[in-house]
Amino acid sequence: MTVQALHDHLATGLTHVCQCWAIKRRDGVVLGFTDHDRALAFDGITFVAESGMTARALSNTTGLSVDNTEAVGVLTADAVTEADITAGRYDQAEVTVWLVCWDDVSARKVKFRGTMGEITRNGGQFQVDLRGLAEALNQPQGRSYLKTCSAVLGDRSCGINTKTDAAYVAEVTVDRDTDGQTFDLATLVPFNAEWFKDGFLEVLTGVAKGLSATIKADELNGPRREILLWQPLGLPIAVGDELRLVAGCDKRAQTCREKFTNLANFQGFPHIPGDDWLMAVPRSGDANDGGSLQ
Template identity: 20%
Template sequence: MSFDIVERSLNDGTPVELYTFTRSAQVFRYTSADEDVLYQGATFTAVPLSRPSFEQSQDPGRKPISLKASSGLGFVQQYIASPPTDSISLIIRRFHTEDNTTEAVISWMGRVTNVKFESNQVEIQCEPIFTSMKRPGLRRLYQTTCPHLLYGPECKFSKPTFQLDAAVNITGGTTLTAASIGGEADGFYTGGMVEWTNAGVIDKRFILTHTGSGITINLPFEGMVNGDSVRIFPGCDHVLSTCVDKFSNEVNYGGFPFIPTKNPFSGTPIF
């Protein structure tokens, strides 16, 4: 029996929802059913999980939603210390447990934007996939500094060029030290990033300061221990001199460093 026939039936339908949260190589599967559900070879764990009704509109899939779940849910544990630095997607499928075709229909797709802890439960706030279309249009400004994202598609500088692989020691949670870090002048890594791979997921942190053989990051890495290996990348202050002297990447510099500093419309009689 097809999903459509069961869905339209007055008596045969046994609807449940399947929730798939994906973060890189990590996948968390839950269901609103009373017991675990097997779908396409994967087990969806039965947990207390609810959501409000979809709003009636031309496209209910475009509306943000908030899920209610237990604070002990494995997925939300990642938000206790600090939120993940990468995106976590969510797919909600509608499924009938008595449907012999094991067919499920996607009813909502999007990503997790925030998790709020409320006593013994959490509120998982999500926005639909259509919000990815709401991008700023003309974001470039007539400015002296470079607007390009470091190591991004416009910057075009290769990350592995200055990549430093180091086994670090942790002090106070946010200070990482390694002898090889001291091989560069103070400030070389300031404004850069640290990457740490844990259970197939790459976590990233921003480097606030670099002095000697130590760097200070904005947030601690949850679960990191002394001796763990990280990848360290230098930062950029987005001025032309740094682009030339540090990266030799002036051909891709996106700013306008020779803008006149004197404003002809400031009212000064002599320009």
């Protein structure tokens, strides 16, 4: 890629440039689009023309200010579909936008890099907010002093490996029909009831591959196990599809100690006084020896 070649081309005053943008979903699928009248290809991506999708003007700022823009398009069966949007496949998808010399794609420059934000749909069209890399800096920082743990199960501060540790992860094949919200599965010995409550269900194969949802309830029913999600998956689940279940954590110190044997990494403050401590005052009938009033 030669940025200088693009600058030299722009300096001529007679330009042959267009925009190309790539969307990389969390399931690894990459889609390319361009506002040129024919398809272009570079970096192993084919940027489709006449896709019904356009990117609006970019708002670029200096320093650490957030760069934001938006893209609009038509829902089409061979590109961005309503089913995929509803299923959440485009949530937090990575977006890269280039300015490209269409008769020499090696002369190009990245104009924008970020992620997809809110997606709205209306009348067969969609509009999506694109959020720049500096958006991540626009997040509250610091710890909250709460009795419950502030870590997310499996992150660096937690330390539990939820990808490969067999004590907290189970893979199972769907062997009965499901509506995408309630799953009647094999018992999955030796996991107790509610072991996966507050955890995640991830789809490994099938048309819904890559989707995940939070588990609301996990109950044993004889030789079977019933998993209930907070909301149904956006795409159908068929018999034979593979699922991964990840153990749940209610963020209590007792759970961290007894279920995960991980109290050393507990990120909460289980002994912090409650709000009623603020109302505590000395009383004449108490010992009043200078110790805690609780």
